[in-house]
Amino acid sequence: MKKLLFLVATLIILFSINSCKNENLDVKGTPEYFEEIKQWDQKRAERLKADDGWLNLVGRTWLKQGENKFGSSKENDIIIESGKVPANIGVFIFHDSTVTMKVNEGIEVLFNGNPVKEMVMIGDGKKDMTVFQYESIKWNLIVRDTLYGIRFRDLESEAVKNFKEIERFPVNEDWKVSADFEGYNPPKKIFVPNVLGQIDEEPSPGAIVFTKDNQTYRIDAIDAGDRLWLIFADRTSGEETYGGGRFLYTDSKADSAGKVIVDFNKAYNPPCVLTKFATCPLPPKENYIKLRITAGEKMYGENH
Numbered sequence: 001m002k003k004l005l006f007l008v009a010t011l012i013i014l015f016s017i018n019s020c021k022n023e024n025l026d027v028k029g030t031p032e033y034f035e036e037i038k039q040w041d042q043k044r045a046e047r048l049k050a051d052d053g054w055l056n057l058v059g060r061t062w063l064k065q066g067e068n069k070f071g072s073s074k075e076n077d078i079i080i081e082s083g084k085v086p087a088n089i090g091v092f093i094f095h096d097s098t099v100t101m102k103v104n105e106g107i108e109v110l111f112n113g114n115p116v117k118e119m120v121m122i123g124d125g126k127k128d129m130t131v132f133q134y135e136s137i138k139w140n141l142i143v144r145d146t147l148y149g150i151r152f153r154d155l156e157s158e159a160v161k162n163f164k165e166i167e168r169f170p171v172n173e174d175w176k177v178s179a180d181f182e183g184y185n186p187p188k189k190i191f192v193p194n195v196l197g198q199i200d201e202e203p204s205p206g207a208i209v210f211t212k213d214n215q216t217y218r219i220d221a222i223d224a225g226d227r228l229w230l231i232f233a234d235r236t237s238g239e240e241t242y243g244g245g246r247f248l249y250t251d252s253k254a255d256s257a258g259k260v261i262v263d264f265n266k267a268y269n270p271p272c273v274l275t276k277f278a279t280c281p282l283p284p285k286e287n288y289i290k291l292r293i294t295a296g297e298k299m300y301g302e303n304h
Helices: 002-016 032-048
Strands: 055-062 066-071 090-095 098-103 110-112 115-116 118-121 130-132 136-142 147-154 174-191 199-212 215-224 226-233 246-248 259-263
Touching: 098 130, 174 215, 199 226, 246 259
Parallel strands: none
Antiparallel strands: 055 147, 066 090, 090 098, 098 118, 110 115, 110 130, 130 136, 136 147, 174 199, 174 259, 199 215, 215 226, 226 246
C-alpha cells in the first residue's frame, strides 16, 4: 500500500508541474553541432530498431507459481499472438525463485544457435541473461523485485517496419549547459519508483546544478559507471513530452573544475513511450524541475 501511495503521489506531482505554452522556439547552433545531433538521432533510431531494441517487444506476462504453458493457442497461460508459432511450444515451471523452461517434442527452440529441450532461465533483475528463439520470436526471463516474467520479441515486428522518427524540439545549443557537479559523500540514496508501483533505492553520487533564466535548478544523478544517468520531469511533461519524464546521460561525472556538460538536446523518451511491455522507472521526487525544458525528444505515439 505504501508503494502504491508513493506512486500516486509521484504522478500527482508530475502533472501538477505541467504547463503548456504557445511559443516560438529558436533554432541555434553551429553546423558541427547540428551534425552531431543528427548523428545522435540516427544512432538512437538504429538502437530502437535493433534485435535487442524496444520496438520489437510484442508481449510480457508475469509468471504464476507452478506451470505456465505457452504458445499461440488461447488455452495457454501465456499466449503469443505475434509471428508464426505452434499452438503449444512448451511450459515454464516457476518454483520459488527458479524458472525452468521445457520444450515440447517436435518443437525446435534455439539457445545460442543450438536446439534446447530443457533449461533453467536466468535473470538478474537488471539485465536479461538467457535468450531463446523460435523462428522470428525471441523470449527471455525478466525479474522486477518479486515479479518474474517472460518478455517476447518479434524480429519481424510491424512496429519496427513502420517506425518513424521521433519528433524533437528545435535544436538549440543554448540547452547544452555547463553545470556544477555537487558530490554527495557518502553517496545519497534516492527512491526511484517505476510504472509497476515498485520502488528501487539507487545510489546518487551527486547532483548536477545549472542556471537557466537566472534561476538555479538541480537534478540528482544516478551512478551509471563512467556516466551519470538523469531521470527527470519538467513542465513539458504530460504535454509535449511523456508524462513519466525523460532520460539523459552525461559523458562523465565531472572535470577537474567540478563541471559536467549536460546536453538537454539529447534528452530522450523512456521505452514505455514506445511499448507497453517495458517497466520504466519514473523520476525521483527530487527531480521534478519547474522549468520548461524545450529540448530533446517529444512524445511518440499514444503511450502517455
